[in-house]
Amino acid sequence: xxxxxxxxxxxxxxxxxxxxxxxxxxxxxxxxxxxxxxxxxxxxxxxxxxxxxxxxxxxxxxxxxxxxxxxxxxxxxxxxxxxxxxxxxxxxxxxxxxxxxxxxxxxxxxxxxxxxxxxxxxxxxxxxxxxxxxxxxxxxxxxxxxxxxxxxxxxxxxxxxxxxxxxxxxxxxxxxxxxxxxxxxxxxxxxxxxxxxxxxxxxxxxxxxxxxxxxxxxxxxxxxxxxxxxxxxxxxxxxxxxxxxxxxxxxxxxxxxxxxxxxxxxxxxxxxxxxxxxxxxxxxxxxxxxxxxxxxxxxxxxxxxxxxxxxxxxxxxxxxxxxxxxxxxxxxxxxxxxxxxxxxxxxxxxxxxxxxxxxxxxxxxxxxxxxxxxxxxxxxxxxxxxxxxxxxxxxxxxxxxxxxxxxxxxxxxxxxxxxxxxxxxxxxxxxxxxxxxxxxxxxxxxxxxxxxxxxxxxxxxxxxxxxxxxxxxxxxxxxxxxxxxxxxxxxxxxxxxxxxxxxxxxxxxx
Amino acid sequence: xxxxxxxxxxxxxxxxxxxxxxxxxxxxxxxxxxxxxxxxxxxxxxxxxxxxxxxxxxxxxxxxxxxxxxxxxxxxxxxxxxxxxxxxxxxxxxxxxxxxxxxxxxxxxxxxxxxxxxxxxxxxxxxxxxxxxxxxxxxxxxxxxxxxxxxxxxxxxxxxxxxxxxxxxxxxxxxxxxxxxxxxxxxxxxxxxxxxxxxxxxxxxxxxxxxxxxxxxxxxxxxxxxxxxxxxxxxxxxxxxxxxxxxxxxxxxxxxxxxxxxxxxxxxxxxxxxxxxxxxxxxxxxxxxxxxxxxxxxxxxxxxxxxxxxxxxxxxxxxxxxxxxxxxxxxxxxxxxxxxxxxxxxxxxxxxxxxxxxxxxxxxxxxxxxxxxxxxxxxxxxxxxxxxxxxxxxxxxxxxxxxxxxxxxxxxxxxxxxxxxxxxxxxxxxxxxxxxxxxxxxxxxxxxxxxxxxxxxxxx
Numbered sequence: 001x002x003x004x005x006x007x008x009x010x011x012x013x014x015x016x017x018x019x020x021x022x023x024x025x026x027x028x029x030x031x032x033x034x035x036x037x038x039x040x041x042x043x044x045x046x047x048x049x050x051x052x053x054x055x056x057x058x059x060x061x062x063x064x065x066x067x068x069x070x071x072x073x074x075x076x077x078x079x080x081x082x083x084x085x086x087x088x089x090x091x092x093x094x095x096x097x098x099x100x101x102x103x104x105x106x107x108x109x110x111x112x113x114x115x116x117x118x119x120x121x122x123x124x125x126x127x128x129x130x131x132x133x134x135x136x137x138x139x140x141x142x143x144x145x146x147x148x149x150x151x152x153x154x155x156x157x158x159x160x161x162x163x164x165x166x167x168x169x170x171x172x173x174x175x176x177x178x179x180x181x182x183x184x185x186x187x188x189x190x191x192x193x194x195x196x197x198x199x200x201x202x203x204x205x206x207x208x209x210x211x212x213x214x215x216x217x218x219x220x221x222x223x224x225x226x227x228x229x230x231x232x233x234x235x236x237x238x239x240x241x242x243x244x245x246x247x248x249x250x251x252x253x254x255x256x257x258x259x260x261x262x263x264x265x266x267x268x269x270x271x272x273x274x275x276x277x278x279x280x281x282x283x284x285x286x287x288x289x290x291x292x293x294x295x296x297x298x299x300x301x302x303x304x305x306x307x308x309x310x311x312x313x314x315x316x317x318x319x320x321x322x323x324x325x326x327x328x329x330x331x332x333x334x335x336x337x338x339x340x341x342x343x344x345x346x347x348x349x350x351x352x353x354x355x356x357x358x359x360x361x362x363x364x365x366x367x368x369x370x371x372x373x374x375x376x377x378x379x380x381x382x383x384x385x386x387x388x389x390x391x392x393x394x395x396x397x398x399x400x401x402x403x404x405x406x407x408x409x410x411x412x413x414x415x416x417x418x419x420x421x422x423x424x425x426x427x428x429x430x431x432x433x434x435x436x437x438x439x440x441x442x443x444x445x446x447x448x449x450x451x452x453x454x455x456x457x458x459x460x461x462x463x464x465x466x467x468x469x470x471x472x473x474x475x476x477x478x479x480x481x482x483x484x485x486x487x488x489x490x491x492x493x494x495x496x497x498x499x500x501x502x503x504x505x506x507x508x509x510x
Numbered sequence: 511x512x513x514x515x516x517x518x519x520x521x522x523x524x525x526x527x528x529x530x531x532x533x534x535x536x537x538x539x540x541x542x543x544x545x546x547x548x549x550x551x552x553x554x555x556x557x558x559x560x561x562x563x564x565x566x567x568x569x570x571x572x573x574x575x576x577x578x579x580x581x582x583x584x585x586x587x588x589x590x591x592x593x594x595x596x597x598x599x600x601x602x603x604x605x606x607x608x609x610x611x612x613x614x615x616x617x618x619x620x621x622x623x624x625x626x627x628x629x630x631x632x633x634x635x636x637x638x639x640x641x642x643x644x645x646x647x648x649x650x651x652x653x654x655x656x657x658x659x660x661x662x663x664x665x666x667x668x669x670x671x672x673x674x675x676x677x678x679x680x681x682x683x684x685x686x687x688x689x690x691x692x693x694x695x696x697x698x699x700x701x702x703x704x705x706x707x708x709x710x711x712x713x714x715x716x717x718x719x720x721x722x723x724x725x726x727x728x729x730x731x732x733x734x735x736x737x738x739x740x741x742x743x744x745x746x747x748x749x750x751x752x753x754x755x756x757x758x759x760x761x762x763x764x765x766x767x768x769x770x771x772x773x774x775x776x777x778x779x780x781x782x783x784x785x786x787x788x789x790x791x792x793x794x795x796x797x798x799x800x801x802x803x804x805x806x807x808x809x810x811x812x813x814x815x816x817x818x819x820x821x822x823x824x825x826x827x828x829x830x831x832x833x834x835x836x837x838x839x840x841x842x843x844x845x846x847x848x849x850x851x852x853x854x855x856x857x858x859x860x861x862x863x864x865x866x867x868x869x870x871x872x873x874x875x876x877x878x879x880x881x882x883x884x885x886x887x888x889x890x891x892x893x894x895x896x897x898x899x900x901x902x903x904x905x906x907x908x909x910x911x912x913x914x915x916x917x918x919x920x921x922x923x924x925x926x927x928x929x930x931x932x933x934x935x936x937x938x939x940x941x942x943x944x945x946x947x948x949x950x951x952x953x954x955x956x957x958x959x960x961x962x963x964x965x966x967x968x969x970x
Contacts, residue, residue, distance in 0.1 A: 085651065086649070086650055086651060087649060089852050089855060090855075110854065111854065112789055112790075114791060115791040116852050116855065117852070277936070291849060292849075307649075309855055309933070310850075310933055453932075453933050453934075453936055454933035480933075481931075482929065483857070483858070483928075483929030483930060483932065
């Protein structure tokens with residue numbers, strides 16, 4: 001489908017072809033004068049668009065006719081129109097960027113129209129607690145695990161051509177505000193060798209990263225205080241930050257235009273069948289198969305049992321709790337069936353500070369070896385900053401209240417040390433969000449569960465889920481529809497490592 | 511006749527009085543015994559073709575294969591429904607079996623009727639249990655839409671039939687099939703005869719279904735529970751064919767010109783619906799459209815009114831009944847395990863359930879008309895008869911046969927071959943009940959290879 005889009009764009013862009021002039025003129029009179037080719041203006045069109053309003057006008061006409069005719073629209077079957085349908089092929093639990101990415105890729109790969117019926121269940125459509133929209137929105141390829149680098153690289157490529165993938169006909173184009181300013185990792189003496197090893201891995205996989213010595217660093221970014229820095233790693237391309245809300249909405253809009261049904265509700269229960277089998281070695285194996293998902297309406301007692309073939313757990317920070325509903329904890333801890341899904345929410349704070357004398361517009365997303373990070377936000381001298389707390393003082397996850405003392409104690413000193421200009425700053429706002437923290441090895445879990453036959457997981461990304469969502473969604477869709485990974489091999493991120501207790505640790509996680 | 515009807519009628523008290531543990535085995539066993547007795551109808555002893563005569567009902571070589579097929583299908587329906595009804599309360603199970611038996615009764619009386627009035631009444635009566643089956647036990651919200659389409663398509667087209675029958679009774683004084691076959695051409699005024707012809711046949715063309723009025727079929731087949739799909743595909747469609755064969759006796763000199771557009775529509779439908787099958791994602795929908803395609807051939811064959819045409823039509827009807835019902839049973843075994851009908855999610859079952867793959871193979875081969883199965887015999891005779899009528903039909907029938915083979919193989923390869931998805935690795939193994947069900951579908955089909963004269967009908 002993207003090849004067709006590319007061709008379409010080429011036709012529109014080419015001169016001398018039979019449609020070129022008329023098409024560009026058509027767009028110029030509506031959107032104002034613009035360059036040839038794709039129009040990226042996100043402002044409202046200058047004149048009325050006939051086809052966009054056609055749908056709305058037809059619906060208004062139908063409603064008018066129905067009101068004029070005698071009779072009522074009561075039907076004995078529509079108890080609550082917000083209830084999900086009684087059956088679906090694939091139920092995706094969690095309407096964050098990961099869930100909608102999977103929904104989009106499933107529809108993209110289905111080969112015929114309406115090949116699979118997909119429902120996305122999200123309990124809070126304002127996304128007030130969702131990790132996606134509360135994220136700092138960074139994307140980087142500077143990981144130590146090749147799988148992570150592949151995922152981020154593929155996702156960056158996806159986001160650079162976002163309108164080819166997620167553009168909907170006759171709707172505004174997607175604008176992610178992808179600032180490709182790069183990430184800057186600073187390493188102290190002790191960890192410089194790890195950074196070098198990571199650098200060679202990254203270059204091998206194809207990330208465009210470079211190493212900087214302290215002098216080069218000072219030359220490039222004069223506002224940095226290079227005391228204690230032995231080596232720095234700077235991303236030159238495909239790294240930076242973008243607007244997570246735009247990505248989420250783009251995925252959602254495109255997926256819904258392809259026929260994915262969105263349901264606002266909470267999954268409170270599963271109905272599953274249990275089959276007790278014996279492995280060839282003689283040990284009893286208990287397989288579970290989910291038959292239907294109980295979706296409860298928000299603020300009410302109504303529920304609908306959605307009969308489904310496949311369930312995808314993309315519930316983010318709450319995935320562990322969701323998997324518990326399948327009775328995993330009732331089995332002994334050391335068996336395969338009893339191993340819990342090791343994802344739990346961890347609260348992280350982000351503070352918005354205003355510093356008019358701060359570093360300039362080319363500030364990368366700086367990550368210090370002490371755990372502090374900051375990046376530029378907008379063009380008005382605002383910056384976003386935060387730090388990872390130590391394991392021992394993890395904040396309480398029952399709410400999303402911000403601890404400002406944490407900023408005073410842990411973030412500001414490190415920030416001011418690294419960037420002297422930040423000694424004079426003002427905290428304008430702050431928020432907190434959850435990481436879907438994988439307590440096992442802080443890397444994503446992509447794949448099917450060994451014991452629950454038809455549940456797939458795309459969770460536990462521990463802070464780098466948003467940036468990997470397009471590629472991870474594609475991986476899960478390939479797993480479901482093709483049976484195996486086709487473009488990127490993500491077997492290393494499957495459940496097997498958790499069962500075998502072999503963690504694959506990142507060496508520079510934030 | 512009564513020795514079949516009274517036991518079938520008494521299956522209703524059986525289903526209400528049997529103990530819970532013995533409900534399904536009892537009804538199954540008794541319906542099997544009824545099937546065995548119904549095989550006696552296949553032997554035709556008289557020269558006038560009508561046997562087992564009583565004032566209201568009789569069998570002849572045209573109706574006896576259909577009657578046996580109907581009686582054969584009841585135990586198969588009971589066998590197929592056993593699993594998905596197990597979690598329903600007992601009363602609902604009893605009601606289900608009662609509905610199946612009522613449907614059976616109305617169908618036996620419809621096929622065995624000697625008076626066209628009784629045929630018409632039973633034709634309409636068979637709609638009610640089917641509608642209840644679809645709308646109450648179907649799986650999705652769309653079943654209400656499906657039930658509405660099913661009911662109103664048939665009702666709207668059969669009301670003119672009632673008027674035609676009454677007018678015919680008025681004109682000729684009789685509606686008995688035994689007498690009608692001996693009457694000469696009926697004098698009707700020149701423009702009314704077109705209306706006469708159309709109204710007589712419209713109900714059956716909708717039931718067949720003919721391509722332009724086939725919209726109810728994919729909906730009804732897909733939304734019905736397994737027993738509903740089986741009886742719809744195997745027998746209810748054949749009611750249309752049977753009715754057409756009976757009624758065209760009284761329409762004879764008109765048929766030569768008026769059948770032209772309907773034959774074209776039927777043949778075009780063969781081509782179109784086969785092509786639609788190639789792009790279907792839903793397995794049951796694919797099988798439903800394949801039914802429309804085969805019945806298009808039958809409709810065309812009946813409309814040309816030659817002996818070979820009628821023979822081929824009857825053979826294909828019986829063979830298709832068994833094959834289509836078997837396909838629906840196979841789709842149901844898939845559905846009960848994975849809870850989805852989408853083909854893209856249920857692939858590679860040959861690795862997991864190899865014996866079921868054998869049944870899939872035989873049934874798909876039967877569907878694509880593999881020799882020496884009666885499917886091929888029927889299709890071949892129909893194609894030859896149509897060729898005799900006009901050389902141009904070979905384009906439609908040839909292309910239709912080609913595409914039929916394509917989508918049948920596509921269905922087999924899509925469900926059986928290919929990578930096994932991870933969520934299908936541990937499925938429940940096949941029940942012996944399912945193997946029995948499919949054997950009982952395919953065994954008659956294989957036996958018919960050796961004695962096709964049983965289903966040749968009276969035209970040969």
